[in-house]
Amino acid sequence: PYVAPGTSGNLLTSNGSAWTSAAAAAGGAWEVIEATALSGVTSIVLGEGNIVAGYDYHISMSMVTFSASLSARYPQLQYGTGAGPTYQTTGYVSHIRIFANTTALGAGNQTTSAIVIAAPGTYVVGAGVTRPFTSEILIQNPGGSTVSQCAVQSQNTDGSADIQQVIAQGHRSTAEVYTGFKIFIDGSKTMDTGTAILRRRARAV
Numbered sequence: 001p002y003v004a005p006g007t008s009g010n011l012l013t014s015n016g017s018a019w020t021s022a023a024a025a026a027g028g029a030w031e032v033i034e035a036t037a038l039s040g041v042t043s044i045v046l047g048e049g050n051i052v053a054g055y056d057y058h059i060s061m062s063m064v065t066f067s068a069s070l071s072a073r074y075p076q077l078q079y080g081t082g083a084g085p086t087y088q089t090t091g092y093v094s095h096i097r098i099f100a101n102t103t104a105l106g107a108g109n110q111t112t113s114a115i116v117i118a119a120p121g122t123y124v125v126g127a128g129v130t131r132p133f134t135s136e137i138l139i140q141n142p143g144g145s146t147v148s149q150c151a152v153q154s155q156n157t158d159g160s161a162d163i164q165q166v167i168a169q170g171h172r173s174t175a176e177v178y179t180g181f182k183i184f185i186d187g188s189k190t191m192d193t194g195t196a197i198l199r200r201r202a203r204a205v
Helices: none
Strands: 011-014 019-022 031-037 043-046 055-066 076-081 092-100 103-109 133-139 150-157 163-172 180-184 191-202
Touching: 031 043, 043 191, 055 180
Parallel strands: none
Antiparallel strands: 011 019, 031 191, 043 180, 055 133, 055 191, 076 180, 092 103, 092 163, 133 150, 150 163
16 A cells, blocks of 8 residues: 655554554664775765765775875865755864874864864875775764764874874854765875775664
8 A cells, every 4th residue: 555755764664554654763773875986086975865864874984095195184074965965165163183002193173174084284194005094984963954063083004104093073063954975185196995885874862
């Protein structure tokens, strides 16, 4: 029988005698939305057309290598809005902390044009297969009309082959619905290997 779809993001569920359209159970398992293999690209976009309210989203970047060492404050993350989407270039607030072994190398507020997800300043990401970059990015309820907080933990190897850990937080100050995520690096440098995976999970209430 026909069941009205209800709210975007609902699941079709059986109660034993009938089908219903209901919101996904809160706090469920992570669901893979899309996966992208990186090969010679300066940026990637994720989630376009697949972001709904009531879910947290998680981006995992694994074993990414670059054609050359990146400049300060890259890679970066931007939120998209609208049907395009249009990736926003203003209004971001972010903070970053950098550690190498037991030493805190630096901390501070970052650019307002994006959320920084790797080491800023002179702590650049190294190039080549022996210097991979890995990042875990949690974005809270980007499909809701809210100020969506972002938490980042990254690891990279710098140009001197020192392993660094980066912890970052950020958001865009405007409460709005986000329709895509863009991760990019600087200039003509490229992401040559690795993967980017987007997942989502229903929020606990």
